[in-house]
Amino acid sequence: xxxxxxxxxxxxxxxxxxxxxxxxxxxxxxxxxxxxxxxxxxxxxxxxxxxxxxxxxxxxxxxxxxxxxxxxxxxxxxxxxxxxxxxxxxxxxxxxxxxxxxxxxxxxxxxxxxxxxxxxxxxxxxxxxxxxxxxxxxxxxxxxxxxxxxxxxxxxxxxxxxxxxxxxxxxxxxxxxxxxxxxxxxxxxxxxxxxxxxxxxxxxxxxxxxxxxxxxxxx
Amino acid sequence: xxxxxxxxxxxxxxxxxxxxxxxxxxxxxxxxxxxxxxxxxxxxxxxxxxxxxxxxxxxxxxxxxxxxxxxxxxxxxxxxxxxxxxxxxxxxxxxxxxxxxxxxxxxxxxxxxxxxxxxxxxxxxxxxxxxxxxxxxxxxxxxxxxxxxxxxxxxxxxxx
Numbered sequence: 001x002x003x004x005x006x007x008x009x010x011x012x013x014x015x016x017x018x019x020x021x022x023x024x025x026x027x028x029x030x031x032x033x034x035x036x037x038x039x040x041x042x043x044x045x046x047x048x049x050x051x052x053x054x055x056x057x058x059x060x061x062x063x064x065x066x067x068x069x070x071x072x073x074x075x076x077x078x079x080x081x082x083x084x085x086x087x088x089x090x091x092x093x094x095x096x097x098x099x100x101x102x103x104x105x106x107x108x109x110x111x112x113x114x115x116x117x118x119x120x121x122x123x124x125x126x127x128x129x130x131x132x133x134x135x136x137x138x139x140x141x142x143x144x145x146x147x148x149x150x151x152x153x154x155x156x157x158x159x160x161x162x163x164x165x166x167x168x169x170x171x172x173x174x175x176x177x178x179x180x181x182x183x184x185x186x187x188x189x190x191x192x193x194x195x196x197x198x199x200x201x202x203x204x205x206x207x208x209x210x211x212x213x214x215x216x217x218x219x
Numbered sequence: 220x221x222x223x224x225x226x227x228x229x230x231x232x233x234x235x236x237x238x239x240x241x242x243x244x245x246x247x248x249x250x251x252x253x254x255x256x257x258x259x260x261x262x263x264x265x266x267x268x269x270x271x272x273x274x275x276x277x278x279x280x281x282x283x284x285x286x287x288x289x290x291x292x293x294x295x296x297x298x299x300x301x302x303x304x305x306x307x308x309x310x311x312x313x314x315x316x317x318x319x320x321x322x323x324x325x326x327x328x329x330x331x332x333x334x335x336x337x338x339x340x341x342x343x344x345x346x347x348x349x350x351x352x353x354x355x356x357x358x359x360x361x362x363x364x365x366x367x368x369x370x371x372x373x374x375x376x377x378x379x
Contacts, residue, residue, distance in 0.1 A: 125282070126282070127282075128279045128282035128283055128286065129282040129283075129285050129286045129289075130286075131286075132282070132283050132286035132287065132290070133286045133289055133290055133293075136286075136290050136328075137290070137293070140324070144317075
């Protein structure tokens with residue numbers, strides 16, 4: 001059996017901290033599985049048991065320093081033996097040891113996690129660094145994407161407008177060949193619109209003109 | 220035209236070199252017997268040899284300085300890359316908007332890095348006797364150069 005915990009956890013005074021513990025076992029998780037958490041105060045020599053889970057029942061320290069402050073949040077089915085310690089105090093500094101026995105797989109090392117209680121939890125190195133880089137890059141990417149989407153929609157609308165215009169100008173002359181030529185015509189229209197899209201005024205003028213012409217044609 | 224193109228690229232590369240040097244070299248602040256940069260704090264002997272370095276504090280502001288310097292390098296490299304892309308794909312008469320925008324962003328990033336460092340460095344640099352080193356000055360020099368080359372990119376139209 002191999003037990004995993006964090007190396008270090010940091011907590012602020014008065015807050016709570018979760019001590020994660022998971023394991024890998026060569027056997028199926030049996031009903032006889034047991035988790036044990038031991039606590040060794042900083043500078044202290046002896047480790048005391050503070051939590052035990054066996055036969056589906058958690059047994060929590062009822063007399064020691066962690067009285068009424070430990071909460072069982074694990075689930076043996078998910079190979080999780082985590083506990084939460086509430087209302088942290090400076091005296092909780094120390095090493096917590098997680099031990100898991102999953103009979104018949106019982107041979108293995110325990111895993112230790114060191115708890116540091118601070119007045120204010122210091123930000124871990126690289127958190128701000130990563131957040132700033134990731135945030136700015138994300139925002140820039142998003143803006144670029146937005147810009148291109150807006151431009152794409154705009155061009156498509158313009159192209160559709162132009163196509164309708166040209167169709168109106170030409171009347172129903174090319175009706176049979178229209179569908180075939182549509183695909184080929186789409187691209188040059190797009191390019192032509194690239195030049196016009198800068199000034200919507202020109203487009204609207206042209207539109208008005210085109211409309212006028214088409215009206216003339218109808219007459 | 221070729222000369223203009225060459226001088227633009229040279230300017231861009233110069234900005235990049237400045238950014239790299241100022242990010243890496245441990246000369247943001249020098250004082251008697253120590254030299255610090257964004258990453259480490261070194262003690263030096265009188266002859267200039269580095270004795271011992273230890274990593275700098277995980278101060279939030281220092282981290283944001285590091286982040287903005289890295290960002291400016293990323294943006295500047297991206298800008299150079301985009302410039303070559305646009306050089307071949309842009310239609311005649313088009314402007315290098317995206318290239319220019321990224322280069323200007325790089326300039327703004329290096330400016331904010333240098334500005335934050337100027338204002339906040341007493342928080343993690345406790346020695347009272349110091350002077351700014353050349354890497355710090357290079358960062359400030361990189362800012363107008365990056366902005367200038369960015370503006371040139373935006374103004375420039377592509378000729379054949």
